[in-house]
Amino acid sequence: MKTAMPMPHANRANHGPRASRGSAAIEFAILLPFLIMILVGIIDVNLIFYNDAILTNAARAGARAGTVLQVPPLTTTQIAAITTTYAQNNLVTGGAATAPTVTVTQSNGTTPGGSLQVAVSYTYQGLLLGSAFSALASPVVLNATAVMIYE
Numbered sequence: 001m002k003t004a005m006p007m008p009h010a011n012r013a014n015h016g017p018r019a020s021r022g023s024a025a026i027e028f029a030i031l032l033p034f035l036i037m038i039l040v041g042i043i044d045v046n047l048i049f050y051n052d053a054i055l056t057n058a059a060r061a062g063a064r065a066g067t068v069l070q071v072p073p074l075t076t077t078q079i080a081a082i083t084t085t086y087a088q089n090n091l092v093t094g095g096a097a098t099a100p101t102v103t104v105t106q107s108n109g110t111t112p113g114g115s116l117q118v119a120v121s122y123t124y125q126g127l128l129l130g131s132a133f134s135a136l137a138s139p140v141v142l143n144a145t146a147v148m149i150y151e
Contacts, residue, residue: 052142055120058087059146062118067148076104119145
């Protein structure tokens, strides 16, 4: 009488590609929050660079408007208003935006050859990660300065 030999590993599950589909889905579900945080972080850093360029352009626009020959010349308040308007119209924010701080300095008044300095400072609030990091550490402050000579 012959006895049937048991098949090796007959009681184990099949270890083919079908069994690995579930583990891939679990691994993806575990990694997905980290991938999203990296993506949002990349977007946030790019917005910092973009807003820094906007502040530089706002300072340049204010300085240019102040140094162009006009009668009567623009006051420091008007120059600051031009700079603030440019910045507020173009900055990308993730919610409640803070207004940039503008400082206008005239070294020799409005005489030709004198310099006009426009400095802009802005506290970046950020998107999701930027606001979280601002709460944990010091906020990101962006600064830009433009100096032009009166014509």
